[in-house]
Amino acid sequence: MEELILELKKEIIKVLNLEDMTPEDIDSQAPLFGAGGLGLDSIDVLELIVLLEKHYGIRLANAAEGKKIFTNMENIARYVSENRKR
Amino acid sequence: MTDIAITGSGIICAIGNDKEQVRNSLLSEKTGIEELRYLPSCHRELPVGEVKLSDTELKQALAISPEEEYSRTALLGAYALRQTLADAGLSPESLKGKRVTLISGTTVGGTEASEHYSCGNNTKNIARIVGLDCQMTSISTACSSAMNAIILGARMLLAGETDIVLAGGTEALSVFHLNGFNSLMILDHQVCRPFDATRQGLNLGEGAAYLVLERTDDAQIREAGIQAYITGWGNRCDAYHQTATSENGEGAFLAMAEALNMADLQPGDIDYINAHGTGTIDNDRSESTALNRVFVESLPPVSSTKSLTGHTTSASGSIEAVICLIAMKGHFIPGNYGWKNQTPECISPSPITADTTLHHILCNSFGFGGNDSSLVISDLAPHRKSAVNSQQTIVTCGETVITQEDELKALSTYLSPMESRRMCQLMKAAFLTSLRTLETAGINKPDAVIVATQYGMLGNGKKILDTLNEQGEEGISPTLFMQSTHNTLAGALAIHLGCHGYNITYSQGEDSLLWAVRDAERLIHEGKARTVLVGLHDEMPLYSKSMIIRKI
Numbered sequence: 001m002e003e004l005i006l007e008l009k010k011e012i013i014k015v016l017n018l019e020d021m022t023p024e025d026i027d028s029q030a031p032l033f034g035a036g037g038l039g040l041d042s043i044d045v046l047e048l049i050v051l052l053e054k055h056y057g058i059r060l061a062n063a064a065e066g067k068k069i070f071t072n073m074e075n076i077a078r079y080v081s082e083n084r085k086r
Numbered sequence: 087m088t089d090i091a092i093t094g095s096g097i098i099c100a101i102g103n104d105k106e107q108v109r110n111s112l113l114s115e116k117t118g119i120e121e122l123r124y125l126p127s128c129h130r131e132l133p134v135g136e137v138k139l140s141d142t143e144l145k146q147a148l149a150i151s152p153e154e155e156y157s158r159t160a161l162l163g164a165y166a167l168r169q170t171l172a173d174a175g176l177s178p179e180s181l182k183g184k185r186v187t188l189i190s191g192t193t194v195g196g197t198e199a200s201e202h203y204s205c206g207n208n209t210k211n212i213a214r215i216v217g218l219d220c221q222m223t224s225i226s227t228a229c230s231s232a233m234n235a236i237i238l239g240a241r242m243l244l245a246g247e248t249d250i251v252l253a254g255g256t257e258a259l260s261v262f263h264l265n266g267f268n269s270l271m272i273l274d275h276q277v278c279r280p281f282d283a284t285r286q287g288l289n290l291g292e293g294a295a296y297l298v299l300e301r302t303d304d305a306q307i308r309e310a311g312i313q314a315y316i317t318g319w320g321n322r323c324d325a326y327h328q329t330a331t332s333e334n335g336e337g338a339f340l341a342m343a344e345a346l347n348m349a350d351l352q353p354g355d356i357d358y359i360n361a362h363g364t365g366t367i368d369n370d371r372s373e374s375t376a377l378n379r380v381f382v383e384s385l386p387p388v389s390s391t392k393s394l395t396g397h398t399t400s401a402s403g404s405i406e407a408v409i410c411l412i413a414m415k416g417h418f419i420p421g422n423y424g425w426k427n428q429t430p431e432c433i434s435p436s437p438i439t440a441d442t443t444l445h446h447i448l449c450n451s452f453g454f455g456g457n458d459s460s461l462v463i464s465d466l467a468p469h470r471k472s473a474v475n476s477q478q479t480i481v482t483c484g485e486t487v488i489t490q491e492d493e494l495k496a497l498s499t500y501l502s503p504m505e506s507r508r509m510c511q512l513m514k515a516a517f518l519t520s521l522r523t524l525e526t527a528g529i530n531k532p533d534a535v536i537v538a539t540q541y542g543m544l545g546n547g548k549k550i551l552d553t554l555n556e557q558g559e560e561g562i563s564p565t566l567f568m569q570s571t572h573n574t575l576a577g578a579l580a581i582h583l584g585c586h587g588y589n590i591t592y593s594q595g596e597d598s599l600l601w602a603v604r605d606a607e608r609l610i611h612e613g614k615a616r617t618v619l620v621g622l623h624d625e626m627p628l629y630s631k632s633m634i635i636r637k638i
Contacts, residue, residue: 017507039504042330046270046564054561062286063271 005077011055015047016040028073045070057085089302089317089467090240093310094174096166097408099293099395100135104169109412112420115438117394119277119289125259128559132273134259135291135396137162148215156215158292159195160208162401163256164215166294170252171216174298174310178217186220187248188213189239190296191231191255193400193571194263204541205572205593212256221248223594223601226400226542226572228453230321231255232295233403233461234590237319238605239299245476245608249304254296254404262550263399264290265559266567270329278365278397280390280422281374283429288364291396295404302467313411317446317464318349323535323580323589324456329568331368335376337458338362340586342380342448345460354384355446356462358419360406362450363390363435364397373450374432387436389422403451403459410447410463417442454568455577457589476611478637482603484527485633486519494518505582508565510545515630516575516623517582523632524583524619532634533615534588535576536606538598538622542572542591545625575623587615598622599631606635 009023018038031037032044045066052058058080060066069079097104100118101111111118119135144161145152148168156164167188171177188209195208205224213222225234232255239251267273267290274287305312322344324337331338346353362373377385391409398405413420421438428434445465452458488494494514497506500521506514516537524532546566553562568574573591580589588609592601599622606618621632 019507020503043328043508043565043568049271050269050561050563 001077001081004081005073008077008080009073011051012048015051016044026073031072032070052080056080058083089315090243091300091302091305091312092297092314092316092411093300093305093312094170094176094298095295095313095408095411096169096173097293097295097405098137098162098166099398099405100137100291101394103137103139105408105412108409109416111394112391112409112412113418115394115421115423117277117423119291119393119396125261125264127261127264129264129268131275132264132268133277133289134264135289135398136259137292150215156211157195157208158258159192159256160211160215162258162292162294163190163208163212166254166256167212167216167252167296170296170298176298181218181220181250185249187239187242187251188218188220188222189225189235189251189253190222191225191235191400191403192257193226193228193231194257194260204595206540206595209594223592223597226591226593227457227589228455228571228573229397229399230403230451230453230457230459231400232405233407233451233459234321236297236316236404236407236461237321237459240316240319241608241612243299243301245611249300251299252296253299254294255401256294257292257398257400259290259292261554261559265554265562266550266570269562269564269567272366274365277424278393279424280361280363280365280392281370281432281435282425283427285365285367285370287366288392289396291398293395293398293405294401295408297404297407314414315464315467316461318345318351318462319460320344320348321459321588321590323577323586324458325580325584325586326456327581328574328577329454331372331456333372333375335372335379336586337456338373338376338450338452339379341458341460342376342450345448345462346380349446349462349464351446351462353381356386356448357442357444358386358413358447359388360410360447360449361388361390362452363392363422365392369452371431377433385433387419387439388433389420389435391420393423406449406451407461407463410449414444414447414463414465417444453573454571455573455589456580457573457577475613478611480607480610481636481638483634483636484523485631486523486526487631488515488519489627489629491628508569510543510569511628512543512545512623512625512630513569513575513578515628516579516621519630519632520579520619520621523634527634529617529634531583531585532617532619534606534609534618535580535585536602536618536620537573537576537591538602539572539575539591539593540595540598540624542593543570543574546570575621579619603635610635610637
């Protein structure tokens with residue numbers, strides 16, 4: 001799981017253009033959206049949905065579904081490991 | 087008298103190739119949204135509103151040889167424009183020597199293959215096919231482009247800058263924007279249901295429509311048939327988000343309020359509203375909120391015709407204006423096809439209603455970048471005096487130019503890394519020159535933002551095309567798509583500055599900046615702005631220039 005979390009962090013930094021950040025800067029349990037977290041927004045939700053489809057063959061039906069999964073890095077990793085097609 | 091008369095109109099869209107066919111489809115509520123037939127895309131699951139003619143058939147109808155290369159956007163535009171001229175009793179020959187202006191709204195027509203088809207080239211091609219030799223410009227404000235073209239035409243006539251205006255817009259479906267909208271997850275897999283509790287998104291459509299506009303007294307001298315009058319308009323910016331709409335529908339509210347105020351009408355005077363009503367969760371909720379804010383207790387019948395035509399994006403403003411003309415002439419209110427389930431977050435739209443006299447119709451058209459426009463079409467002329475005062479002193483100040491990439495580092499003085507993380511080089515340059523110019527001029531928030539760009543967001547468009555070529559139709563970046571429309575810069579600047587004022591983007595080749603500067607001056611003469619942020623932004627090679635045009 002730790003390996004998958006690291007892989008996801010690297011991908012997210014690249015896809016969401018978080019250029020000044022390193023994987024160590026992202027707390028695996030900290031919220032990704034809203035104040036007190038990473039400060040991601042609704043456009044990032046769409047980018048993360050594309051990322052899941054491209055890298056893991058996971059197809060989500062809508063943005064609301066994505067927002068439920070993308071709460072923090074641990075949660076994303078758990079969802080990916082349970083649902084990945086590739 | 088300076089009223090604006092509509093003396094001709096023409097239309098082609100999924101529900102008909104002319105006004106008569108469109109009228110019949112509106113009356114029988116026959117939707118044109120079906121599984122895609124002409125567009126070479128793998129997305130069979132996404133129904134679309136295609137014009138029921140192939141490119142070959144369009145070329146035949148326009149007497150163009152099959153070898154001549156024109157985009158479908160230009161073919162549709164020429165088809166509708168030719169119809170419009172005939173409807174007004176005009177021809178390219180009869181217009182020779184007159185002061186004629188062609189104003190066309192388009193977006194993807196200038197993005198899909200930017201090197202070949204810039205927006206300006208698209209409009210030139212339409213004129214070439216039709217055989218028109220006149221002054222022309224292109225407006226590219228995403229889905230409100232065509233309505234903004236009509237508004238500009240009316241303003242130019244009021245200011246006495248031209249005598250006959252041909253205004254509207256055109257957009258063909260493309261693999262580019264079908265995949266782009268799909269990446270935003272706002273496409274319904276069934277026929278869309280605007281304002282319905284179960285709505286899941288929009289269906290894309292295509293088409294073109296144009297109006298002939300003249301000052302009423304000129305039209306009377308020409309003994310032209312007057313179909314209706316344009317009596318009010320408003321263009322405002324939601325200044326909230328690149329593609330989403332604000333909760334309180336501020337931009338839509340301001341645009342509608344301005345249009346009503348200009349037409350000197352009370353909310354209760356409006357007999358029908360043709361809503362933007364795309365069928366997305368966001369738009370329909372936000373537009374409903376704005377409608378309720380403007381009309382409070384006196385909301386007239388409202389309907390969206392997009393479940394018949396599909397969302398014809400850049401052409402929707404003129405297509406729906408012509409639908410309003412058809413409804414006014416035929417004494418009926420078009421229905422909101424497909425609506426069944428009421429929801430407290432949306433207005434409840436009107437069913438099709440016959441035998442109704444429509445004196446005043448409000449037509450809404452909103453686009454990416456929160457670009458919101460409203461138009462009032464009336465069957466009576468208001469006999470108002472022009473409010474244009476061209477005696478004011480206007481100056482240009484605080485000009486800033488950037489051409490080198492390494493200068494962009496200075497942007498960190500104005501924006502945090504989180505704010506600039508999604509910006510491409512061109513947007514960084516546009517922000518840097520704009521913010522520096524405003525700082526120099528001591529202005530926090532201009533009254534309006536006007537951008538000129540020859541090729542728009544060329545780099546982002548190219549990246550999307552590369553993805554489509556290399557990976558097929560999957561994995562388009564939603565960020566790139568929402569930053570691919572020509573008005574991305576003007577929209578993003580308005581969002582950053584919190585500027586709800588007039589917001590427009592011109593894309594007419596090397597003339598783009600001239601049109602932008604003229605518009606800034608026109609806006610000041612109309613008394614609608616005191617300070618206007620004007621920019622010329624292009625990449626490859628990078629060139630970004632910003633200035634303030636202000637009244638003193």
